[in-house]
Structures are given as structure tokens and as C-alpha cells.
Amino acid sequence: MSKEIGIKAKKKEDFSEWYSEVIIKSELADYGSVKGFMVLRPYGFQIWEIIKETFDKWIKRLNHKNAYFPSLIPQSLLMKEREHFKGFNPEVFWVTHAGNDELSEKLAIRPTSETIIYDSYAKWVRSWRDLPLLINVWNSVLRAEIKSTKPFIRTSEFLWQEGHTVHESKKDADKEVRRIIKLYKRLIEDYLAIPTIIGKKSEKEKFVGALYTITLESLMPDGRALQMGTSHNLGQNFSKPFEIKFLGRDGKEHYAWTASWGFSWRLLGALVMVHGDDKGLIIPPKVAPIQVIIIPIFYKKEKEKIIQKVKDLKKKLKRAKVRVEFDLREGYTPGWKYNEWELKGVPLRIEIGPRDLANEQAVIVRRDNSEKRMVKEELLVRSVKEALDSIQKDLFKRAKGWLDENTFEVKSFGEFEEKIEKGALIKAPWCLNQECEIAIKEKSGADIRLIPLVRKRPNENCMVCEKPAKVFAYFARAY
């Protein structure tokens, strides 16, 4: 009857509307009362926690340690690296008062923590033996988004992790930057089931103050690219103004090499966009707070027995390390519950009714393709695990197929404009000249998402100036 409870907008017809609706109705998040701020609800936070715990374990294995640094940064510190400050200045929130008294120095609410962290690092780093210094922080940062905001994708405050490392040499920093981007790729592809490509940002698009930025990009179903994580080699650009110096193996004083890297709750936005459908969310099993929902189908006579069976199954699955819940709520019909849990993206559903009880079986239904199967009870745990694995793989496969279908290589600007209009990731020859990059942006709205790390010198000419191209770059309109 009341179809309004579910998602009204269609993903294919009205993507933006669909996206907001899914986030609110699936109870991932809610709007805060200040523009651009968002409430991450328990269901959304649980996904974030799984992502966090997974990545946290990995970086700790590589000897990184977590720490915490202040959220307020004195203006003078933030201004020490001039390029960096210029880059962030328009989006910094400033604290100017303590109670009624004006502060003698304005304090910035961190838009990122390089500066406040380096202030400490300068005190801590003395010798090459102190290096590498590998610290990660889980926190939130604030960047004023005045105009367009979008849950998870563009918010004035967001949760993220920021890694800040100090190294003896450029080469060591290079290695750190690369091993982290690979971890990001593993996290996003193996856990979030979102295919990505790795590459270097152009000079124009790199992190302000960085030597270079390595990025991980993906393409959303509306044809716009989304940056999923970045890893920066900051060279000595920060160590010099912040005086992060160490006595080297050679007995001489050196400026250190620093790197920083981060991903944010944006990943949750990508997860919604890439996998969701007209019924709501689809959460890949590896990051799903609830992997399996058991729904009983009551009939008066067998009610008690069914409840008992549902509880038994939950225990069994729990023992097998499956994140499982049951829905024993009365007054909701099974059909109602199916819709609700589909909206919430639970990857697998188990139905238990009188028929199943009699046949010692259960019905399992996949969220991603609605495939329904009857499974003998003694095989249930194994079947559930197989189904979860299969959903995880299929979600990635589907997303990868879509990405490949929407990635094109073009040679001329005419071809480029035609493809970009439809929303695509486009590989095109470029001369490395920033004027051409800007011209492309102005004419098409697309910018350079990345330049592949393994470079092959093109035979073609730059699509804009028609001088010989130096690299292939990937372009797209982006979030």
C-alpha cells in the first residue's frame, strides 16, 4: 500500500534526489542544524567503524601509531607554509573569542593538521634514529562549505584519518606515499567493492604545499569522478619552515622529508552511490554492520517453535563469525520487514516459516540480485558464508564492469567533449601545460583526475594546443 515509505526517486532518473533519500531513509545519516554539517547515525557510524578498524589494523602492522593533536591551530602556525595557508584560507573557520574576550591571536579550527602536528614533530625529531616517525590520527576536520553541500561528499565537517610521517630521505617518503595508496586501494576495492584507479595529481590539482599528490579515483554512476583518498609527498616544504631537522648518519644536520595521507567518510557516500538501487542501500558484506537478517514468518500454531529456531540459527551463525540479527518485531508483516531491511542494504536475508520448519530448511535471499534459495539447515552456515563471499565479489565485478564501460580513450577534443557530456572517465593525451588544462576545464567542466604512475609517452598531440603530448591523463567532471 504505502509505497511512500520506500525510496521514491529512481537512481537512473534523478540521481541526486535518490542519493539524499537513500541516506536519510536508510538511517545512515541526518542533517545537522548548521548548514553543511551532518549527523552520522549509529547505522552509518557502524560502517565507518568497520572501515576504521580494518585500516587501523593494517597501518599498525606497518608500525604506525595513533595519536591525537589539538583541534585549534594558532594563525601564526597555519601561516608558516605560505602556499599551504593560501590554499586553505577561504575555508577555514576561525575562533576569535574566549567567552566575551577577544583572543590576542585568532585560532583556526583545523582544516587539516599538518601545521599543528609539525610544530610537535620539530621538538621530537633529533636524530636519524628517530625516523621514520609514523603517526596517524582519527579525527574530524572543518572546512567551510558555503555553497553546495552533499551528505558525506561535501560537508563542512568530516570524519577522516590523517597520517603524518617523517622520513630521512625523499626516497623513503616516496615509499611511504606509495605503500599507503596501495592500502587504500585494497581497502576500497576489497572491502567497499569499489574499483579505483591510482595516479598522480597534476600540479594544479595537487595538495597545496605538496611536492606531489598520489590519488585514488573512482567514477560514480552519474558519471562524475570522486576522489577516494590521497597520499602526499610534502618534500621538505614543511620541514623547512617548521624546522624539522635531524642529525643524519653522516653527522650532518638535514631537513626531514614528510608525507601525509588521508581518506574520509566520503567513502560512505561512494558506497551508497556505487552499489545502491531503487530499493535502497546495498552494503558489501565485508563492511555491513548486519550481514544477515533473519526474518520469522509466524503462524499462531508454530510461533514459539519458529522463534526458537530463529534464535538457534542466530547463535549458530554468530559462532561462525557472521554479523547476524533477527527481526522478531510483532505487528509488522514479513513483507514489510523485507522492504525495510532491503532499504538498509543488508546483503543477505534468511526467512524461516512453518514450511521451512517442517522441511528442516531455510530460505536465503540475496540483496544484490534478489536470488532466492532453499537451503537445508545443516548446510546453512556454509551456504551463508558462500553467499556473502559471492555477493562481495559480484558487487565489485558489477562496479568494475561499469567503470570499464565508461572509461574511454580519445584523441581529439571533439571526441572528448562528446564523451564528457555523457559522464565518463576519459584518457586523453596532454602536453603537461597548465594553460591547456585550464582551457579544458573552462570548455568542458572536466579536470584532470590523475596521470597514471606508469607513463607511456603518447604518439598523439595534446588535444588542446596540438603540440606533441607528453603524457596520457585521465579527465572527468568531478564532485
Next chain:
RNA sequence: GGGGUCGUAGUCUAGUUUGGUCUAGGAUACCAGCCUUGGGAGCUGGUGGUCGUGGGUUCAAAUCCCACCGACCCCA
């Protein structure tokens, strides 16, 4: 950055054009009871509203005017 749409109960919405019938109507959700349960069931009763906020016009404002806050969409 430019343009547009909008704000009435948890949600969706009628009423706004043309001020008075509005003590704001409905659906859904929620609560209680009954009845049901294999794809969003039904019946009965009930709770819930600073009409986004502030100011103004008026005998009278959800309705007109101004400012602000917030949300959404399109374009760059």
C-alpha cells in the same frame, strides 16, 4: 561563483494566488487493544502543530512585506 525551487506534526502533504470559513484538514508514522503474518494487511480508539526564525503591515497573518536561517536542484 551564477541561477532556480522550497520550508505547515517523525514523514509526505491540503490550505498561501484573492488575509477572516483555520480553534490548521488529510495520509502515513507513533501509542493502546483486537485481528493477522510466505513481499510494505485490516478494524477501533488515541498522542502529536512556536505553520523555519525574527521583525513589519492590519481590526485580523500559515496566507501580504522585509531580513535572516535551513534544505534541495541545475550550471561553473
